[in-house]
Amino acid sequence: xxxxxxxxxxxxxxxxxxxxxxxxxxxxxxxxxxxxxxxxxxxxxxxxxxxxxxxxxxxxxxxxxxxxxxxxxxxxxxxxxxxxxxxxx
Amino acid sequence: xxxxxxxxxxxxxxxxxxxxxxxxxxxxxxxxxxxxxxxxxxxxxxxxxxxxxxxxxxxxxxxxxxxxxxxxxxxxxxxxxxxxxxxxxxxxxxxxxxxxxxxxxxxxxxxxxxxxxxxxxxxxxxxxxxxxxxxxxxxxxxxxxxxxxxxxxxxxxxxxxxxxxxxxxxxxxx
Numbered sequence: 001x002x003x004x005x006x007x008x009x010x011x012x013x014x015x016x017x018x019x020x021x022x023x024x025x026x027x028x029x030x031x032x033x034x035x036x037x038x039x040x041x042x043x044x045x046x047x048x049x050x051x052x053x054x055x056x057x058x059x060x061x062x063x064x065x066x067x068x069x070x071x072x073x074x075x076x077x078x079x080x081x082x083x084x085x086x087x088x089x
Numbered sequence: 090x091x092x093x094x095x096x097x098x099x100x101x102x103x104x105x106x107x108x109x110x111x112x113x114x115x116x117x118x119x120x121x122x123x124x125x126x127x128x129x130x131x132x133x134x135x136x137x138x139x140x141x142x143x144x145x146x147x148x149x150x151x152x153x154x155x156x157x158x159x160x161x162x163x164x165x166x167x168x169x170x171x172x173x174x175x176x177x178x179x180x181x182x183x184x185x186x187x188x189x190x191x192x193x194x195x196x197x198x199x200x201x202x203x204x205x206x207x208x209x210x211x212x213x214x215x216x217x218x219x220x221x222x223x224x225x226x227x228x229x230x231x232x233x234x235x236x237x238x239x240x241x242x243x244x245x246x247x248x249x250x251x252x253x254x255x256x257x258x259x260x261x262x263x
Contacts, residue, residue, distance in 0.1 A: 003184055003193060003196055004196055004198075004199070009112060009113060011113075011115070013112050015110070015111075015112035016199070017110050017112060017199070018110070018193060018194055018195075018196045018199060019184070019193065020129070020184065020190065020193035020194045021110045021113075021129070021194060024127075024129065025110075025113065025127060041198060041199065044111075044112045052112075
């Protein structure tokens with residue numbers, strides 16, 4: 001029995017975790033690999049399958065100053081620009 | 090004028106360590122009591138003062154200007170390291186045995202948070218408004234060792250780790 005398992009936590013996050021913690025947290029142990037094909041540990045994933053990424057908080061002032069759409073850029077008389085994203089990967 | 094000394098805190102019995110799986114902590118800078126209870130309290134497994142995080146900061150001399158007759162020391166980069174953690178285990182049992190709980194939790198190659206509480210009696214449960222130091226560490230190979238060569242030595246595991254990041258003096262919330 002492997003000491004490392006792939007488990008789904010109450011938060012829905014799927015993670016490669018020690019079986020000890022999976023039992024401690026009453027997490028659902030999944031029949032999935034714990035490592036990637038290259039041997040590295042599989043990263044944490046959301047229920048959608050997307051990886052869990054840290055969210056970087058951007059100061060609100062800089063978000064307000066950035067035009068949200070090309071249309072608002074035109075109305076403001078500035079050149080069209082890519083809408084800024086407030087979330088960074 | 091009488092001199093008053095600042096309040097101090099005794100070390101004996103007032104350090105507690107929790108090991109928490111990385112995926113269960115959503116915001117390490119805003120640690121919650123629930124994050125700690127999701128972890129494993131390792132205090133009674135650890136020998137000595139292992140798992141202490143220290144920062145080693147480089148120092149060097151600044152380039153000397155023509156007018157200077159003294160050298161100036163400057164601060165450089167900081168490297169955070171964690172001392173090897175030596176903990177007890179039972180060689181003649183598997184990882185489901187309670188005596189091997191820490192061995193089962195500290196799988197090499199995984200990432201865990203090591204939460205350190207200083208200045209509170211170990212018997213006290215984690216609670217809001219207590220202060221913790223939290224380090225995200227990569228766990229290394231668990232070496233089978235002994236605590237010594239005398240008549241009272243015990244079998245142990247000594248495990249190294251590297252520090253990814255540390256958050257100091259976090260006030261835990263409920």
